[in-house]
Amino acid sequence: MSEQFFNNVNKIQFEGENSTNPLAFRYYDENQVVLGKTMKEHLRFAACYWHNFCWKGSDIFGAGTFDLPWIQPTGNQLQLAEQKAKVAFEFFEKLTTPYFCFHDTDIAPEGRTLKESHANVNHITEIFQGEMQRTGVKLLWGTANLFSNPRFCAGGSTNPDPELFAYAAAQVKHALEVTHRLGGENYVMWGGREGYDTLLNTDLKQESEQYARFLKMVIEHKHKIGFKGTLLIEPKPQEPTKHQYDYDTATVAGFLHEHGLQDEVKVNIEANHATLAGHSFHHEIATACAKGVMGSVDANRGDMQNGWDTDQFPNDVAECTLVMYEILKAGGLTTGGFNFDTKLRRQSCARDDLFIGHIGGMDTMAKSLLNAAKLIEDAPLSNFVEQRYAGWKNELGQSILNGTANLDSLSQLVLEQDINPKQVSGRQELLENIVNRYV
Amino acid sequence: MSEQFFNNVNKIQFEGENSTNPLAFRYYDENQVVLGKTMKEHLRFAACYWHNFCWKGSDIFGAGTFDLPWIQPTGNQLQLAEQKAKVAFEFFEKLTTPYFCFHDTDIAPEGRTLKESHANVNHITEIFQGEMQRTGVKLLWGTANLFSNPRFCAGGSTNPDPELFAYAAAQVKHALEVTHRLGGENYVMWGGREGYDTLLNTDLKQESEQYARFLKMVIEHKHKIGFKGTLLIEPKPQEPTKHQYDYDTATVAGFLHEHGLQDEVKVNIEANHATLAGHSFHHEIATACAKGVMGSVDANRGDMQNGWDTDQFPNDVAECTLVMYEILKAGGLTTGGFNFDTKLRRQSCARDDLFIGHIGGMDTMAKSLLNAAKLIEDAPLSNFVEQRYAGWKNELGQSILNGTANLDSLSQLVLEQDINPKQVSGRQELLENIVNRYV
Amino acid sequence: MSEQFFNNVNKIQFEGENSTNPLAFRYYDENQVVLGKTMKEHLRFAACYWHNFCWKGSDIFGAGTFDLPWIQPTGNQLQLAEQKAKVAFEFFEKLTTPYFCFHDTDIAPEGRTLKESHANVNHITEIFQGEMQRTGVKLLWGTANLFSNPRFCAGGSTNPDPELFAYAAAQVKHALEVTHRLGGENYVMWGGREGYDTLLNTDLKQESEQYARFLKMVIEHKHKIGFKGTLLIEPKPQEPTKHQYDYDTATVAGFLHEHGLQDEVKVNIEANHATLAGHSFHHEIATACAKGVMGSVDANRGDMQNGWDTDQFPNDVAECTLVMYEILKAGGLTTGGFNFDTKLRRQSCARDDLFIGHIGGMDTMAKSLLNAAKLIEDAPLSNFVEQRYAGWKNELGQSILNGTANLDSLSQLVLEQDINPKQVSGRQELLENIVNRYV
């Protein structure tokens, strides 16, 4: 079709492991059934609006390198946004990701007033409804951008100015309602500026209270409007601020417990945020599963030699196998998905690079799913773990966990029976070798 | 006295800022009154038993360099422990730190059975009682070492083996009781092996439950025996394990909330653990104060270029001024203190280096206290912060915090009044310059 | 004067240590003589063009927050550049920094051709000549920006395309000549994109040869045109690329030796680049002095918890004292200076914040100079070091250094005389305490 933007790319097909076609899948066969569900149902892939269609490849040292003709300093911004929407859906459809994700400000230009901004978003939302109908692409999650406009430089809900809080509240209300209108399955909060640049001008306790209050308002509103999707917080330790309050999964889970919100909010884990926080991607996923707050995944990767968010496409099958394994063990994703919060490298300025990057990411996750499914079926890890902790099913273990034992009784036991446990091999190398049989 | 170990060092005296005597204090005048309390009461300094008297200066690449004659591979270990106790109290007395701290295994050799270990600890405890009486030195906190013996290689309370849990419980019970007997003002838990080396052999959820149960047992026992001191958890992100569960203050505070223990346990913050966790020392202290869990401090410093616990003596007056400022703002230390969890560099093998290191640390904290007191009195920071958040005292701010506002009402307000906040300078450089006037 | 941009700020004055005027110097008295030179001569302060006048406070997550009316998406860019130049010199004059620094693309808009770009630069250069004459402000160094334009996305001199190399050469030739025309005292090369994003598409050996050839061309041209200033390479380990070839001072010095250029090029050390490379600022300065390549300093600081270039104003007097001490020991700066390659925090959007940031930095360096001068005069460190290495002045030491000893002779000596050296205290804590007496 002459009017297509990616006119040299057709719908991406599954061609199997031996394909050398850079524009085909080698592992992602959306209809292949794995452990009783199709790959499509397991992986629930999403492409993002922002990095793909709103960012020209600029970095802090240089201007954009990508050819995105709808990004213009002047001209009718709403028309350009319409053009962008059309290209985005062409991309989603050809890539075959069943979902997409967006911030309010990604999709429509900000107006002179919030009312005007809302109107712009509503306008594009209608276009989305048509495109979603036409293509079958669905909304994984929406969110409000509370960090790019200069007004948010000191945060949104944690801003020193209550009027700014009110502004943020109004923006989130609208983004949540638009998400609901579009059938979004989750709503995400990423607090890019909810943190501090310096403790010298910051009242931590005050900001913490503001943040909790904001969260409660969003929860109340979700129920009020009947939104059935999941609310998600996206942990990140720093960048753009020196310190972000949603540092990592454990911090977020703790905050939720502090305010009694642990049943209302889950986490959206991003691989690159995990490593910036000093954790492995695997750790953050396993922690979220263990704490019952696993929600969704921003599937990307960082660069272990670089201390900022590089948002590269996932390509480490070994690590992603363990990530998938944790998720499968925990029952799989429900409303969440794997959203590619990924950027092309700034040098990757060929138009089809955008497809190639995503294909690599999708195949990485698909192969990881296949590996993980086999790990579930053969159960070499879970059998080992079960046996390792077997003692906790016995009388002593149960008496400890159910609260009948106490320091006195345990001390008496040890002293009287001269209990003297010795080290037992944790078999780390063996288990690592076993995992390498599956990747 | 001919039998003294540090026979070339006399009791350290305050000589004032201009002294060049390396064995004198320039700022720490224990009787100087600052904001209504003496320096001694504010700072509550402690010296530790382990690095000072139980470690010969070995590192993972080399043998010990220090001359500690009571550390011998063979010989009567209990007699050597007696000799060590005597030297330790000679040191505390000459250094004039009002407190000390210890692990059970620091002070007495482990026996073939736990019963024998307890007996050894009890024996030294009696010697301590005499020395404490004689010198007036008090116990800031005691603790149990659940990480050095091979039996703890997979953790104490989070061990896969409930018998090991029981052993750890018996050891903690005794250490807590000994701490109580010696009038200790706190009891610390540092979970050096409470974490994992690999997720492959670990059940995070199971270990989390074990850990919570352990904590509750300790709390119950504390009350049962009438110990009035504070229970403290010491956050550390990793080392020796790949990942420790008590990662940082926010994680610990969240865990306490998850289990309803937030009123029973506080944190013992170590500067070097803060930086290993990707935080500043200032951040961890400020977070603990804001979350109401500030307990005590392990005053040391790391090396920002090295990724392990270097435990150097604090010497950064600028940073420690801000640390002291946060603590003073929060009302000062209560049962906690500044414990020097510090190691001499391995090359610092002259006998008086141990005094010199501590004197530097004590003067750093004393000067920081003086600076912070002035920051409290002049209030340039708190005035700025108060004004910055002033809006939250007004009607809009109050309606948000007290829950009368919601997303609908705030959205209506913004849209109707076209509220459109602009960026306001956070004045970071100005505040930093102001702080530099005080350090 | 009504037409001034910083109309509420007058020329900054020295008011002494007790001043609380945020727009006055407390330590920087340009005429104060220290070790035989004025502070102005020692410190040779420069302000930079780029962060101060070409950057609106944007970061990768948000738009600019600063009020710089000469940055406009449309309009006559050359006229805007003239306006910018005027404001810049108003700033330099009021701040009293004797020098400034710039990239070619900072000062004038890029044209459609390189010829046009050169013409634009030439036009502004003439304005500079007038302003420099009027104000007495001088040029510390100039440089060419080979990283912002998309054409440089794969590097300048290390680009896979020799035409791009030629383009970079042409740009550097012009920037070097403009620097010469303006009496610049140095010319800097910062290879922001001279590195790689992935090894997969990179020929390291080829790029290394290109880079060496480029450097030689610049050296040849410098001599050809009679430029007497110093050529400087600015080490940085990464950002924007994954890996930059000029990783740190040791790497650059080694590269210069590999190509026999060690007498022609020196380094421009930036504090924040030092810490990104895993070094302390002090280390990089000391290394450059020891290797004889110390040239100039980009005086700023990073944030030890953030893994990117934060370019904050220096404010750590303790560290900068040691930096100044190394420089004084090595004879002081010659053609180099202290250039503030510093950015305001994005929230610092008040117009006078730019002065306040610089004043803090200048006072930090001035106080550090005073401290370091005292360290030089009293010589507590150098006396210690001299004594520590005294053995190398003796016969054995000399025989080793002058090459008369060899493994055989030394082995014979040790075995025959049973030489058996023991550890000697390095006195690190003592020396740290001594330094704290001076800061």
Added chain:
Amino acid sequence: MSEQFFNNVNKIQFEGENSTNPLAFRYYDENQVVLGKTMKEHLRFAACYWHNFCWKGSDIFGAGTFDLPWIQPTGNQLQLAEQKAKVAFEFFEKLTTPYFCFHDTDIAPEGRTLKESHANVNHITEIFQGEMQRTGVKLLWGTANLFSNPRFCAGGSTNPDPELFAYAAAQVKHALEVTHRLGGENYVMWGGREGYDTLLNTDLKQESEQYARFLKMVIEHKHKIGFKGTLLIEPKPQEPTKHQYDYDTATVAGFLHEHGLQDEVKVNIEANHATLAGHSFHHEIATACAKGVMGSVDANRGDMQNGWDTDQFPNDVAECTLVMYEILKAGGLTTGGFNFDTKLRRQSCARDDLFIGHIGGMDTMAKSLLNAAKLIEDAPLSNFVEQRYAGWKNELGQSILNGTANLDSLSQLVLEQDINPKQVSGRQELLENIVNRYV
């Protein structure tokens, strides 16, 4: 044989990819021919003496967990060393690594004098000769331990005391001669304490001269005794010291050039040291190949979340494939090999864990070799790279590289022909996807 230490382990066999036997190779078939050489010839595996037989699993927070009965605080240390040697060769033989490596102090106890230490080493050397004869195991490299004994706490060749330098020289002379006697193919220098703990007591320039002089002595002695093996320096950035002079490959190569030693010394690259230095393993290997100093490899891995040397077994086939690819491209290893400088995790205290760890590492490298060989044969990367730099084969490129072009001529060319290069895709994601087809 009843007297064997690893009596439940037989010689490890190759069983093929589908084997689930933890004590068999899945990929390492020593006789399989790959690109014209056997795997054994390509990989030249070595096991190390130190971590395997001289370390009981202690870390800085706890005592050893491993059952190594020849490590005893008392008793006849030389007899224990004999026992150790026997077990070591039992291990090498069963593991089928063709090589081993050692430090002088690993193999024999230190005596009261250096003469006695030499005699002990000589005694064990004779035992080695017998065992090497019996088993066919060869020596990849020997080295002297200049870091564990307290006398080396301030370094060996960079020590402030020339007598210590002499002592180090005598020790290296003997270790080099023993290596020669045993037919060692390389001699390694790892400067664990050649660095500084604090700049305050250090004369960098002096120590650099000492180090260069030491290196020259070793080179001279090597030639004098007719040792044909390669001298290797092992880069490491820090640990145990704050800063080590042999920071990374680029630093070492630069130092060699500074002193004209680039043809005499190569590097022994350790994966974990690479990542501690802020580099990828791949980067260090590629840099060494590009600079012509690639010597040998200490094959292990670090933990990206831990800031110290964890020395884990390599298990990342994706990364090691690229490492092998660089080495194959550069012609393969000559005198070097892949030495497992690896430690079991402290919890891995079962006796066969030592085999399991090495088998995992050997299979990882063997599979990587197979993958890399295919990358060489199919040449998808090298074809891309060749084409990317094709311009440098043309007239313009050649004129630049051969020195006929200069800034003037290039500038003229660009201005006259209005050369204006545009960005070209670097195709990073495409290349990453291609690599994933091979791993």
